[in-house]
Amino acid sequence: MARYAAVDIGSNSVRMLAAEVIPGQPWQTLAIDREVTRIGASVFETGTISVEAMDHVGLVLRRFAQMWSKLDVIAVRAVATSAVRDASNGVAFVERASADLGVPVEIISGQEEARLIYQGVQSRWPQPDGRFLIIDVGGGSAEFIVGEDGDLVEGISRPLGAVRLTESFLQTDPPDQAALHQMTQFIDEKFLPVRKRLQGDKFDRVIATSATAAAIVSAINHIDRLERDQADRLRARTSQIRKLYRLLSGSDLAMRRRVNGIGPRRAEIIVAGVAVFLRVMEELGLKSMSYSAAGVRDGIIADLSARGVGRELTRLSRQQLGVVEEMCRRFQVNIKYARHIADLTSELFDGLQPLHRLPPETGRLLQAASYLHDTGHFVGGTGHHKHSAYLVSNSDLPGFTDVERKLIALLCRFHRKSMPQSRHDNYRSLTPEHRRTIQLLAPLLRLAVALNTSQQQRVDEIHCQVTSQNAVIRVEAHGDCSLELWASELVADIFRQVYDVPLIIEGLR
Secondary structure (H helix, E strand, O other): OEEEEEEEEOOOEEEEEEEEEOOOOOOEEEEEEEEEOOHHHHHHHHOOOOHHHHHHHHHHHHHHHHHHOOOOOOEEEEEEOHHHHHOOOHHHHHHHHHHHHOOOEEEOOHHHHHHHHHHHHHHHOOOOOOEEEEEEEOOOOEEEEEEEOOEEEEEEEEOOOHHHHHHHHOOOOOOOHHHHHHHHHHHHHHHHHHHHHHOOOOOOEEEEEOHHHHHHHHHHOOOOHHHHHHHOOOEEEHHHHHHHHHHHHOOOHHHHHOOOOOOOOHHHOHHHHHHHHHHHHHHOOOOEEEEOOOOHHHHHHHHHHHOOOOHHHHOOOHHHHHHHHHHHHHOOOOHHHHHHHHHHHHHHHHHOHHHHOOOOOHHHHHHHHHHHOOHHHHOOOOOHHHHHHHHHHOOOOOOOOHHHHHHHHHHHHOOOOOOOOOOOHHHHOOOHHHHHHHHHHHHHHHHHHHOOOOOOOOEEEEEEEEOOOOEEEEEEEOOOOHHHHHHHHHHHHHHHHHHOOOEEEEEEO
């Protein structure tokens, strides 16, 4: 389990998403927010972000930071796109935005924006097979992304955002025909390089993203904008988009605001946004597009999770690793064996997060105990788990707090024989939270030890899968690992008692 936050500072609006990511499961949204700030309006008119826009964005970003500060997120990524890329004072804006947000804001390229959109779509609506096109029309730019058989083939960014086009061409209400014609010519001109590269390609699916796409699909499918989530994965035919464009381009702002599915602020820029989608669909000969609610924010969350950002919180720091390895050498523990156990417990901790749901930093305690659980053999083989606990409790472990040292010692104590119970004094003296931590981590350490019963490091990798019915651990090994599988089966009953789900252990060949 890992919690991440993402911020997308776009040309039209600023968006935030905080989510809890559990491997193999759809993530859980913890907080989501969006506000129209329209920083692109001043950029596309004067070349700079106005002071008013900076002030507005600053207020929004501070609100976002307050929201996720209560959610224990382990990593945040904030990006700025087209308008900030173009602004002559973009660097100054980023410095101020970073201060308001409390984390660095980075200006990303159109290519990176396209990659994140692709990641977002794949995370919410996987496209594992076939060839597909993603069209995203934002406030300052439009991204055209091609995927095939689950891989990103290419992403192209063009200056065709709805705010940019509105500021450049549509100054009357309703827009006059000459301005609409000029805008269409501009769209065709800027889209020409993309058309040359994609014309003739066959796509199994065309996916439209962005708030403009949501408004189009909502309007065509008669979905109220407050229920826009229902538009996810719905279609709009090119003929329907053409009809909607004729209606909107011939209407004044008041009339556009009355169109179901289009909000009052979106109505100000909707004509330009629909024009881009329509011309792209017509130029490429596409018959329909399906809307996806995914966007840059979703891509950031998916990307942070895929790269394991923040996972270092579950691993021993360099100093801590040096301390535990030195203690292993002092008490004649086989370092190669200890490292292998630590690697296995780390995989178990990460893979079984949906069950234990412990804070990431508790993974460090488990890893430390993995190194130190056999130090007691230095004193004697009989009851060595108790000796290990005594040695850890009474050793100086720089880099660990007194409480952490006590928890590591208890994990060593309960890595074999009886599980922790109220009759154990050191366990009984813990807080309820720390008792729960020991209860949940002890079976993982026991499993790791069992999976190296022969002490030959035969297990190469383990894969964990958690379902509503059970937990499955698939073991990849070299050589005969029947002894390891037998030993781990003996731990399965303890696991079931603690986690209240059956544990299935399978060997993979």
